[in-house]
Amino acid sequence: MMRAETLRQRPALRGLVVGLGIALAWVVGAIGLQRNLQRACELREWPELSSCPVSDEAVPAQVRDLRARIAANPGDSASWLALALLSGQPGGVAPLDEAAVLATASRMAPQDPLPQRLQVSRALQREQWTLVVPGLVRLVQEQDDGGAMLVLAALVARPQARDALLAAVQPGTTWLEPVLRHLDAAGVPAVLAMPLVAKALPLKLISARTGQALMRSLKASGQWQEAQALWVVLVGGAVPLLFNGGFEQGFIADGFDWELRDEGPSKAGALIEQPALGERGRVLQVEFTGRPVAQPLVRQVLVLPPGSYGFAGDYMGRQMRTEQGLVWTFNCVAGDRELARTTALLDTQGQWHAMSVALTVPPDCRAVVLQLKAQLDSEALAGLRGQMSFDAFRLEAR
Numbered sequence: 207m208m209r210a211e212t213l214r215q216r217p218a219l220r221g222l223v224v225g226l227g228i229a230l231a232w233v234v235g236a237i238g239l240q241r242n243l244q245r246a247c248e249l250r251e252w253p254e255l256s257s258c259p260v261s262d263e264a265v266p267a268q269v270r271d272l273r274a275r276i277a278a279n280p281g282d283s284a285s286w287l288a289l290a291l292l293s294g295q296p297g298g299v300a301p302l303d304e305a306a307v308l309a310t311a312s313r314m315a316p317q318d319p320l321p322q323r324l325q326v327s328r329a330l331q332r333e334q335w336t337l338v339v340p341g342l343v344r345l346v347q348e349q350d351d352g353g354a355m356l357v358l359a360a361l362v363a364r365p366q367a368r369d370a371l372l373a374a375v376q377p378g379t380t381w382l383e384p385v386l387r388h389l390d391a392a393g394v395p396a397v398l399a400m401p402l403v404a405k406a407l408p409l410k411l412i413s414a415r416t417g418q419a420l421m422r423s424l425k426a427s428g429q430w431q432e433a434q435a436l437w438v439v440l441v442g443g444a445v446p447l448l449f450n451g452g453f454e455q456g457f458i459a460d461g462f463d464w465e466l467r468d469e470g471p472s473k474a475g476a477l478i479e480q481p482a483l484g485e486r487g488r489v490l491q492v493e494f495t496g497r498p499v500a501q502p503l504v505r506q507v508l509v510l511p512p513g514s515y516g517f518a519g520d521y522m523g524r525q526m527r528t529e530q531g532l533v534w535t536f537n538c539v540a541g542d543r544e545l546a547r548t549t550a551l552l553d554t555q556g557q558w559h560a561m562s563v564a565l566t567v568p569p570d571c572r573a574v575v576l577q578l579k580a581q582l583d584s585e586a587l588a589g590l591r592g593q594m595s596f597d598a599f600r601l602e603a604r
Contacts, residue, residue, distance in 0.1 A: 207563065214377075221526075225382060229556065230496035236293075239393065243550065245604075247478065248393065248546070251595075255303055256486075260397055261288040261410050265447055271323050279311055294568055301349050305560050314530040320343060321416075322344060322345055322349075322355075322419040323345065323351075323353075325337075325341055325582070326341035326342055326345070326354075326433070329341065331339065332506075333366065333548055335361075335366060335367045335370040336370050336373075336546075337366060337367070337600055338361075338370070338372075338374070339358070339361070339370035339371055340538055341383045342354045342358050342361075342376060343358070343374050343379070344529040345381050345445070346358065346380075346381040346384060346385065347379065347381050347500045350384075352388075353447035353577065355358070355361075355385050355387075355388045356388050356391060358371070358381070359386075359388040359389050359391070359392035359394055360384045360386050360389075360392045360394060362385075362389065362392075362394050362398050362399050362402070363392075363394045363398055366500075367546070368401065371402055372401060372402065372405060372455060372595065373404045373574065375402055375406050375409070376409075377409050377411075378441055379411065380411075382402060382406050382411055383411070383412060383416050385414070385420070386399060386403075386416055386419075386420065387416070389423070390423070395423075395427055395429075396424050396427070396429070397424060397427065397432050398415060399427045399435075399500055399602075400432050402434065407439050407440075411432060414527075415439060417436060417439075417440045418440075418458075418460040418461065419460070421433045421436055421437060421440075421460050421461055422435060422460045424436065425507070428540075430507070430509050430570070430572050430573040431509060431572070434462055434509040435460045435510075437461045437474075441458075441461070445462075446601070446604070447508065447510060447515070447601045447602070448508065448517075448554050448576070448599055448600065448601035449461075449462055449463050449506065449601055450463055450464060451492045451519070451598070451601070452487065452488075452599070453480055453488050453489055453597060453599075454487055454488050454598070454599055456480070462506065462507055462508070462509070463506065464490070464504055464505070464508075465504070465505050465506065466478050466503075466504060467477065467500055467503070471595075474495065474497065475494065475496070475497035475498050475500065475586075475589050475590070476492050476493065476494050476495065476499050476503050476590075477492070477495065478491070478492050478493075478503070478504065479491045479493070483595070483597075484522070485507050486597055486598075489595045489597040490595065490596040490597070491593065491594075491595045491596075492504070492578070492593065492594045492595070492596075493593050494526075494589070494590040494591050494592050494593070494594075495589070495591070496589045496590070496591045497589045498582055498587050499586040499587075499589065499590060500586075501579050501580065501583065501586050502577035502578055502579045503532075503577075503578045503579065503580075504577065504578045505575050505576065505577035506575070506576050507573055507574070507575050508538065508570070508573065508574045508575070509573055509574075510567045510571075510573075510600070511567070512567050512568060512569040512571070513566070513603055513604070514564065514565070514566050514567075514603070515564070515565050515566075515567065515601055515604060516541075516562065516563075516564050516576065516602050516604050517534075517536070517548075517562060517563050517564075517565065517599070517600070517601050518560065518561065518562040518598075518599075518600050519534075519549050519560075519561055519597065519599040520558050520559065520560055520561070520564075520596065520597045520598045521554070521558070521594060521595065521596050521597075522554050522556060522557060522558045522559070522594070522595045522596075523551065523552060523553040523554045523592065523593070523594050523595075524553070524555070524592060524594075524595075525553065525591070525592045526552060526553035526590070526591075526592030526593070526594060527590065527591045527592055528552065528580070528585060528590050528592065529555075529582060529585060530550050530580075530581040530582050531550040531551045531552040531578055531580075531581055532550070532551040532578060532579065532581065532594055533547050533548055533549075533550060533551060533578075533579055533580075533581045534547065534551075534563075534572055534577070534578055534579075535547040535548075535576070535577055535578060535579060536560070536563075536565045536575070536576055537574065537575050537577065538568075538570075538571040538573070538574060538575075539571075539572070539573040539575050540571070540572065540573070541573065543571070545565045545566065545567065545571070545574065546563045546564065546565035546566075547563065547567075548561045548562075548563045549561065549563075551594065553592065554590070557565075560599075564604070576595075576601075
């Protein structure tokens, strides 16, 4: 389903630069830690952890001093850490072992995010993805660390990190949703996250809201097949070629349902509702107010394999004042090339009539839009009056 050759490499690269920029800040923090320790050694504010010489008497004195601090304040985590580090240093010279410092700091202060960030930055420099990703995940889940979210989002664009990211998608984890929300900020196309999403969906790790946001991003970037596959999962299984063709359900935003223009009643040239009409149940009703109408009035995007199809449905017009009426058209989303249109739909004096049309979807048409329009743009601009209703839409492969 994925087409790597069609992905936009520049946004992915930009996202990685952003994420690694944050990682670089963590590395700078590690360097700052080393310099602070060295300076503290010189001022005798910290155990002799640098390469400065240490007398045999200095270490016991420092140990006594640290124990005195701890006795006075058992919650002095800095003194506990210093004591643990000091006890592991060789006599005579105490070289600063950054890895040992970070490891001990993590043991002594397991909830402190700074040692965690520094350890991740060291692993990131070495591209040790099996250490980087779990470290970042922990920062996201335990610290709600925005920087870690952005780095993980950037790593989605790195094929080398994919296995580690997939391994981190486990039942009960909470890191993936915030990372998905940072994809745009990292400049990473949502389509690159689809392997993670595919693993997360059966585990119910992605909410409907996040799924809708992903579909919106995928549709905006022209990744129609991936967006439609996500839609099928979110609505709970197989769906017909034309969704909600009977208009019985409320419309679901950002998916592959009917889309309406977001206009207030005071400005709309067409008011669209779903009233219940006796045995027919709910229908799509369009009330024209005489104001200009924005085209199209209603639409649904369809992801159809190449081939021949037949469309049919019912319509009813009441007091429609129009010269050439309304029309449903099928167009390729790319280039707006028209594939088929119904005959003109005019007033029917309140009687239901049938309509139908055949169409052929060519191989180069990755998505098709079915849309309702006024047949004449000039009528849409001038405004129409009357009411048109629709029901029982069906689309079948031939």
